[in-house]
Amino acid sequence: NAGLVSFLDFLVGCNGEMLMGSGEGLEEGEEYDDIDFPKLLKDNVGKELELLVHNIKSNSQRLVKITPSTTWGGAGLLGVTIRLDDYGGADERLIRVLSCEHNSPAAIAGLVPMNDYLLGTTSTSFDSDQILAEVLMVHADRIVELYVYSSESDVVRVVTLMPTLSWGGRGLLGAE
Helix, strand or coil, X not given: CCCCCCCCEEEEEECCXXXXXXXXXXXXXXXXXXXXXXXXXXXXXCCCEEEEEEECCCCEEEEEEECCCCCCCCCCCCCCCCCCCCCCCHHHCCEECCCECCCCHHHHHCCCCCCEEEEECCCCECCCHHHHHHHHHHCCCCCEEEEEXXXXXXXXXXXXXXXXXXXXXXXXXXXX
């Protein structure tokens, strides 16, 4: 309901405070005064929080109101996967689909050459093609869900595919 976009939105503040300490005024050997976000969520179950969200695609920030809940029907308090990450250079951690071979796992999954960018899975960002290759190998002949950004529709979607060597062409995916 909050309109957060996987892999493109980064939570940078909450209720007027930055989540990561700035380091200003620190003496040598002192630690950053970061906010413990999981604890903040637990301490505010049922209370509205105002999150400052930075979107790397539009290079813009917006405020989003969200209420942590234990009764929404799923795991966690927000219904999103959150991990500590650096958004500096995140727009460069995309793998563009250049081509898909006919009847390949990529084509069957609906990947669109020159428009789609592979972002990652719920647990892994594709910071390199090597990481993508590792994920595909681990999921060979098994279904895996990938987050894919479409430059045509400007939407991140989940694509289900099954990487396999038995599709009749090159590679597990059949795409470059």
